[in-house]
Amino acid sequence: MASRFQGLHVLVAGAGVSGRSAAEALLAAGAVVTVTDGSADRLAALASLQSQGAELVAGLDEPPAGTDLVVTSPGWRPDAPLLAASAAAGVEVIGEVELAWRLDQEKESPAAWLAVTGTNGKTTTVSMLESVLRAAGVDVVACGNVGLPVVDAVRAGHAVLAVELSSFQLHWSESVAPRAAVVLNLADDHLDWHGDLEAYGAAKAAVYAGNAVSVANADDAWSTRLVGSAEGRTVSFTLGAPGPDQLGVEDGQLVDRAFGDRVVLASLGDVHPAGPHNVANALAAAALARAHGVPPEAVAEGLRSFQPGAHRSVHVAEADGVSYVDDSKATNPHAAHAALRAHPRVVWIAGGLLKGADVDELVAANADRLAAAVLIGRDREQFATALARHAPDVPVREVSTGDDAGMLQAVRLAREFARPGSVVLLAPAAASMDMFTDYAHRGRAFADAVRQVLAETPAPPAHGG
Numbered sequence: 001m002a003s004r005f006q007g008l009h010v011l012v013a014g015a016g017v018s019g020r021s022a023a024e025a026l027l028a029a030g031a032v033v034t035v036t037d038g039s040a041d042r043l044a045a046l047a048s049l050q051s052q053g054a055e056l057v058a059g060l061d062e063p064p065a066g067t068d069l070v071v072t073s074p075g076w077r078p079d080a081p082l083l084a085a086s087a088a089a090g091v092e093v094i095g096e097v098e099l100a101w102r103l104d105q106e107k108e109s110p111a112a113w114l115a116v117t118g119t120n121g122k123t124t125t126v127s128m129l130e131s132v133l134r135a136a137g138v139d140v141v142a143c144g145n146v147g148l149p150v151v152d153a154v155r156a157g158h159a160v161l162a163v164e165l166s167s168f169q170l171h172w173s174e175s176v177a178p179r180a181a182v183v184l185n186l187a188d189d190h191l192d193w194h195g196d197l198e199a200y201g202a203a204k205a206a207v208y209a210g211n212a213v214s215v216a217n218a219d220d221a222w223s224t225r226l227v228g229s230a231e232g233r234t235v236s237f238t239l240g241a242p243g244p245d246q247l248g249v250e251d252g253q254l255v256d257r258a259f260g261d262r263v264v265l266a267s268l269g270d271v272h273p274a275g276p277h278n279v280a281n282a283l284a285a286a287a288l289a290r291a292h293g294v295p296p297e298a299v300a301e302g303l304r305s306f307q308p309g310a311h312r313s314v315h316v317a318e319a320d321g322v323s324y325v326d327d328s329k330a331t332n333p334h335a336a337h338a339a340l341r342a343h344p345r346v347v348w349i350a351g352g353l354l355k356g357a358d359v360d361e362l363v364a365a366n367a368d369r370l371a372a373a374v375l376i377g378r379d380r381e382q383f384a385t386a387l388a389r390h391a392p393d394v395p396v397r398e399v400s401t402g403d404d405a406g407m408l409q410a411v412r413l414a415r416e417f418a419r420p421g422s423v424v425l426l427a428p429a430a431a432s433m434d435m436f437t438d439y440a441h442r443g444r445a446f447a448d449a450v451r452q453v454l455a456e457t458p459a460p461p462a463h464g465g
Contacts, residue, residue: 003106006030009066013082014073015042015056018096020049021149022071025103027052028155034067036060036082063091071099074168095172097165100150102175111158113176114288115144117165117207118184118223120335121281122146123309125184126164128285132302133160136294145169160292167203177210180291182284186222187334205229213291215284218246235259235291237283239276247283247290254283254299259290266300273313277338311443313339316450321420324411324450327427328443333362336429340366345422347414349446351377352430359429360386367391372417374399374410378434402435404445411449424450 008031012023015037023046026033033054037043043056050056062085063070070086070093078084078093086093094102104110116126126142133140140160143153153161163178170176183204186197205226208214214230217223218238227234235245235258242248242257249255249268256263268274271282286299308314311328318324327339332355340346340362346369363386372395375383380398387396397413399406414424426446436442 003029113178115178115181135302136298180213182215330427339427351380364390407445
């Protein structure tokens with residue numbers, strides 16, 4: 001059967017990873033494809049698509065005449081000139097995830113989509129879910145915001161997709177209806193893109209449209225509120241003892257009262273890295289897996305075999321009784337709060353691009369565990385102001401240098417304040433692009449700086465405080 005995209009004139013907006021995958025899939029479906037991007041270098045990297053029939057055009061501000069559909073990269077805002085002009089001309093605009101869904105629905109046996117969104121914990125949860133499903137012998141792949149474009153996962157023919165979805169991706173995904181989905185939590189993030197928390201929450205809530213099972217975090221007010229829009233069965237998880245239709249924690253075990261009668265799924269010792277936020281992630285993954293019919297023993301096996309991703313509470317080194325931990329993935333205050341809660345005494349390296357978020361509540365909630373703070377990045381003054389207000393006795397140092405040299409200076413300063421039993425923690429609570437390519441570059445810079453500083457000299461005398 002011919003694809004619905006055969007013969008359509010489709011404009012792909014954005015020549016990044018998802019744009020390339022979308023263009024390749026559309027060409028394979030018989031579409032007439034044009035790709036545009038503001039960067040000539042990114043377009044040049046797609047030169048191989050020209051031999052397949054794609055046209056590459058730099059810097060379009062309106063769709064070419066005859067365009068039937070625009071497929072946008074997730075980071076493009078609706079008010080971008082090209083997308084606004086497309087909407088004004090009556091041309092439908094969708095994202096790569098929506099394209100993947102429509103291509104999948106054309107197949108005789110579409111994949112089962114199990115979707116994860118939320119402000120924090122998405123990648124960990126989707127990776128835990130993938131591990132649990134594989135332990136059950138399921139043909140599954142983690143995809144979406146975790147790295148692999150969803151359209152590539154669909155074209156590969158996997159039976160189940162563990163899909164991480166950002167609010168940007170959900171904004172452009174009108175008809176996606178996963179078999180089961182969860183909103184892990186919601187906190188201030190990407191407000192510069194969405195405008196306010198209500199709009200951000202509305203984008204996240206789209207994941208609940210048309211699900212057979214919708215999973216909520218009973219300990220998060222926004223998750224509980226958003227699941228109210230769900231039409232199918234609703235279950236939830238909690239770090240407390242589970243009630244009916246819940247998964248929770250009882251006597252050191254993860255217990256299921258939603259898909260079984262107090263069925264033990266795993267022990268707290270099976271969850272790593274340790275910490276309440278990762279127990280919550282494990283419960284969310286278990287709920288989605290159980291919604292797909294996974295047996296209890298696979299949950300424990302999958303959690304035990306799960307390997308955490310890079311830059312998520314990664315132990316880098318230990319010297320003179322001080323641990324150095326990389327949580328560069330903590331790109332907003334909510335994620336940084338979870339990272340800080342895992343340690344009783346912290347020399348905190350923080351700062352970057354706050355994207356409209358506020359750090360007062362974060363600092364106030366964690367002031368008693370801060371031994372010192374070293375601030376980096378463009379918005380470090382907002383951190384300094386919050387620390388002066390809520391933690392006036394905590395020593396604060398600021399680093400104005402950018403890039404890897406700035407991180408090296410930050411680690412040197414942090415080491416001066418670190419005492420045995422404390423942790424030097426990179427949990428920036430902000431995005432990285434003011435100083436680094438991305439959070440992974442920032443995490444690598446931290447790890448490299450730690451190794452260099454520890455190799456340089458013996459530990460200096462610790463400051464008071």
